[in-house]
Amino acid sequence: MRSIKILERILVAIPIMLGVALIVFFFMRLTPGDPVDMMMGNAGNVTQEEIDNIRSELGLDQPLHVQLVDYVKGLLRGDLGTSYKKKEAVSTLIAETIGATVELALAAALFALLVGIPIGVYSAVKQNSWIDRLGMGGAFFGISVPPFWLGIVLILIFSVNLGWFPVKGRLDFDVHIQTITGLYLVDSLITLNWKGFTNALSHLVLPAITLGAAMAAIIARVVRSSMLEALSMDYISLARAKGLSEWRVVIQHALRNALIPTVTVAGLEVGAILGGNMLVETVFGWPGIGRLVVEGIFNRDYPLVQGVVMLYAVIFVLVNLIVDIIYTFVNPRIRM
Amino acid sequence: MKMQSPLQTDGAGTIPNPFMYKVNKTIGNAQDFLKKIAKHPSVVGGFIVILIYLLVAIFAPWIAPHSPVKGDLLNRIAPPAWMEGGSWEHILGTDQQGMDLLSRIIYGTRVSLAVGLLVTAISVVFGTMLGLMAGYFRGWFDSMVSRFADLLLAFPFLIFAIGVMAFIGPGFINLVFALSFKGWVEFFRIARGEVMGEKPKEYVEAAKSLGRSRFAIMVSEILPNIIHSILVLATLRLGYMMIMESSLSFLGLGIQPPTPAWGSMIASGRDYILNAWWLSTFPGIALLILVLAINLFGEGLRDLLDPRLKTKY
Numbered sequence: 001m002r003s004i005k006i007l008e009r010i011l012v013a014i015p016i017m018l019g020v021a022l023i024v025f026f027f028m029r030l031t032p033g034d035p036v037d038m039m040m041g042n043a044g045n046v047t048q049e050e051i052d053n054i055r056s057e058l059g060l061d062q063p064l065h066v067q068l069v070d071y072v073k074g075l076l077r078g079d080l081g082t083s084y085k086k087k088e089a090v091s092t093l094i095a096e097t098i099g100a101t102v103e104l105a106l107a108a109a110l111f112a113l114l115v116g117i118p119i120g121v122y123s124a125v126k127q128n129s130w131i132d133r134l135g136m137g138g139a140f141f142g143i144s145v146p147p148f149w150l151g152i153v154l155i156l157i158f159s160v161n162l163g164w165f166p167v168k169g170r171l172d173f174d175v176h177i178q179t180i181t182g183l184y185l186v187d188s189l190i191t192l193n194w195k196g197f198t199n200a201l202s203h204l205v206l207p208a209i210t211l212g213a214a215m216a217a218i219i220a221r222v223v224r225s226s227m228l229e230a231l232s233m234d235y236i237s238l239a240r241a242k243g244l245s246e247w248r249v250v251i252q253h254a255l256r257n258a259l260i261p262t263v264t265v266a267g268l269e270v271g272a273i274l275g276g277n278m279l280v281e282t283v284f285g286w287p288g289i290g291r292l293v294v295e296g297i298f299n300r301d302y303p304l305v306q307g308v309v310m311l312y313a314v315i316f317v318l319v320n321l322i323v324d325i326i327y328t329f330v331n332p333r334i335r336m
Numbered sequence: 337m338k339m340q341s342p343l344q345t346d347g348a349g350t351i352p353n354p355f356m357y358k359v360n361k362t363i364g365n366a367q368d369f370l371k372k373i374a375k376h377p378s379v380v381g382g383f384i385v386i387l388i389y390l391l392v393a394i395f396a397p398w399i400a401p402h403s404p405v406k407g408d409l410l411n412r413i414a415p416p417a418w419m420e421g422g423s424w425e426h427i428l429g430t431d432q433q434g435m436d437l438l439s440r441i442i443y444g445t446r447v448s449l450a451v452g453l454l455v456t457a458i459s460v461v462f463g464t465m466l467g468l469m470a471g472y473f474r475g476w477f478d479s480m481v482s483r484f485a486d487l488l489l490a491f492p493f494l495i496f497a498i499g500v501m502a503f504i505g506p507g508f509i510n511l512v513f514a515l516s517f518k519g520w521v522e523f524f525r526i527a528r529g530e531v532m533g534e535k536p537k538e539y540v541e542a543a544k545s546l547g548r549s550r551f552a553i554m555v556s557e558i559l560p561n562i563i564h565s566i567l568v569l570a571t572l573r574l575g576y577m578m579i580m581e582s583s584l585s586f587l588g589l590g591i592q593p594p595t596p597a598w599g600s601m602i603a604s605g606r607d608y609i610l611n612a613w614w615l616s617t618f619p620g621i622a623l624l625i626l627v628l629a630i631n632l633f634g635e636g637l638r639d640l641l642d643p644r645l646k647t648k649y
Contacts, residue, residue, distance in 0.1 A: 019487040027503050144627040146579050148586050149602055149620030156613050167609075275494025279583055283606070294587055297502045309499035313491045 009324045013317055018072070020313045025071055028306050029064075080307030085299040090307035094289060099182020100170055101288030104280070105273050106183075107204050108212035112269075116216040117255075117262070120223025124231060124258075125250055135220060142217025147276045151210035151283035158206060165206050168285035175199045207284040211276050215269045222265045226258035233257075260327070267323030274312045372640055379640065382633030389626050393445040401427070402436035404443035404596045409434050413612045429614050432604065433594075437614065440596040441622050447585075447597040448623065451511060452578040458516040460570050463523025468554045470524070471531025478528070485521045493518060497580060501589040511590045515580055519573070526569055530562035564641040571634030575627040582623055598623045 055061050059070050074081070080090040119139070123132040159167045171177065171184065177196040180187045185204070188196035230236065231254050239249045281290035289308055296304035373379050392399060407430075414430040415422040416437075422429060428437040470478040488496070500514040534540060535558070543557045584590035585599030593600050598619040605615025 016486060016490050019483070020490050023487060023491075024499070027500060140631065141628070144575065144631050145624055146582055146586075146599075146602075146620060146627070148583060148599075149616070149623065152602065152606055152609065152616045153620065155609060156617065160610060160613070271492035272494075275492040275498075278494065278498060279586065282587065293498070297498070297587070297589065302503065305499060305502045309491070309495055312495045316492050316495075317490050 005328055006325050009321055013321050016317055017314060020317070021072055021075055021310065022068070024306055024310050024313070025068055028302060075310065080310060081303035083296070083301050083304045085296070085301040085304070090304050093292060093304065094308065094311060097287060097289050097292050099179070099184075100286060101277055101281070101290060103183040103185065104204065104207055104211060104286060104288060105277060107185075107208035108210075108273055108276075109215065109266075109270075111208050111212035112215035112219055113266075115212070116219030117223050119216075119220040121227055121250065121255060121258075123220070123224045124227030127228065132224075136224065139217040139220040142213050143221075145213065147210055147214060148279040148283050150213060151207070151280055154206045154210060155283070166203050170200065170203050170287055171196070172199055172203075207280050207286055210283070211273060211280045214272060214276070215266070218265060218269055219262060222262050223255075223258055226261045227254055230254040230257045263323055263326055267320050270319045271316050274316060376636040376640060378632040379636030382629045382631075382636060385625065385629035386633060389445055389449065389629075392442055393449050396443050396446060400436075400439035400442040401425075402439040404440045405435065405594045407431075407433035407435040413608060413615075415612070416614050428618050429612070431601075431615055432608060432612075435594075437601075437618060440601060441598070441619055443596040444598045444601060444619060444622065445626075447508075447591050447595065448578045448581060448626065451508070451515070451581040451591075452574050454512050455515040455519055455577045455581075456570050456574045458512070459519035459573070460523050460566060462516070463520035463525075464527045464559075464566055466520070467524040467527025467529075468531055468559065471528040472535060472550065472554055472558070481524065482528070485524055488518050488521050491518065494580060494583060497584055498587065498589060501584055506589050506592050508591060511581060511584060514584075515577055519577065522569060522573065523566060526565055527562060530565055531558055534558050534561055568634065568638045568642050571630065571637055575630035575634070578623065578627055578630075 052061075059067055062070070078091055080094070082088065083090055083093055086093060119135040123135040126132050155167055158164045166172065175196055177184050177188045177193055177200065178191050180190055184200035185197060188194075188200055231250075233254075236249060236254055239253045240246075244253075277288065278290035278293060280286065281288045282294050285291070289311075293305055293308045295301075296308075396404075411426070411430055412434040413432055414426050414434075416429045417424045417427045419429075426436050426438070428441070430436055431440070466481050470481050491499075496518050497514045500517065501510060504510045504514070531554075539561075540553060540557060543553045548557070581590055582597070582599030582602070585597040586603045588600070588603065590599060591597035593604065601619040602616045605612065605617075605619070608615050
């Protein structure tokens, strides 16, 4: 039964991804101006013949539906198009920067879980205490604060005034890390590069907190409300009656059940992390996909922007697919 | 909170009038409702702050001490009044073009509120209308709109807005278009779900048997019974839309300088972060307080009107 359920979810995801490609394609066509003119930029001495050559090379002389089919075929091969500005495959540009973005996103998610879950659990166990009020007040602040502004304020306090962390970037100029996975923390550990590790970590702290703050807040709120629900259940009274320690009752019995809705919310929040990384990478000068796109927007590099939007939508759909599958495993009610 | 039957409205213990099939859950007893609100200081407090912002936006030309777009080039990057070198002429200091920061923040209220309210209103109207029809008629119309909504949900909100704005270009109208294009989906989903829950109820059957048109049933019978969920969601989305607007303006995709928008003010202040902290800080505080107030108001309203939404939003 479970495998049928999972297969069903995967089958639903396929037409959604195709539709996503269709929407992205449609918006690309809304672009004012001719893409070839954009490519040539201000180069004045271009003949009509050269322009026609580029048009046919890009398939722009084909009818729209042929272009669409070519576009989808390209996507299936992992071809996201060619950057106007950098004259390189968008997929190559993404591959060069994805390590930085993944490292930041993972650090943010880790921060969100490590901060959000304990606050949620503790607030539920000590409901209406000052810790609960403080935690939920902080969480309310976390969901309301604009992430890019939070980043600037953190820089002002911890970098400019206290000097604890660097203002921007991923690594100091005089520090080098041999790239293996693209995640500097992992790479520096593998190569036993202690100086690289501490330097990369000090650059990562503020962006990760900025990006993870909203997710931490939402997780804390969801964990708290599902913990309150779980703690009022009969099986908790039973566990207490059996004489289990309060710690085991809270963690092993209540939290295990409270984590089920948390998984779903965390999956949806990945969308916020993907969007937020554009802002946070801009604020902190983080050399990832987000900054690549923001540069692309100002250079009117449409294939680049469109390729990343496509990539992010696919990641978002896949993450939620995985969350759905995890959900069928952790939720005993779905198991048949 | 959830009505089982429209006949349950009578709280006085008298026999309910069976012809009184129209029920308005939202208003109920106005006096009771006001009493309930008074018990939620967050609703009252949030509302007062929102009201102050609205008044500031409307009366900006009278409140602002200076022009928001005219700079005094001899007086650039002046610090706030209480700092060394500051003057009460420019209470919050001036920016890199010598424009008065306080005046720009006051005028910036207009952009945030206008975009936020307009996007939310468009989303509510389109989403609710489509949701009513999809939930009532079902069939091909429902599956068509629902599939399209699923597609839009596959994009993270900010990514979608960034993509659209990158293609159609910055500006007020484009910004409202980009945010509304995706914003209606959540209202559609909630309206559709609620309508499907309401349709089998007796008051709808009663209206049908009275021969009322489908349009009349949707708008004057079902809508009043689901509007509270939509209003709560609208309030909760309003603050989010304002953060989206300022995020896009921050990236240079939304409202363009010199028009004062908080997001673009924060962005241009970032270049002076080492010597003029106030340029980015104060517009952000203005935005934060407004979003906090809206969320306080919205969550209080949710707890009052529709506690079921708590698990969803």
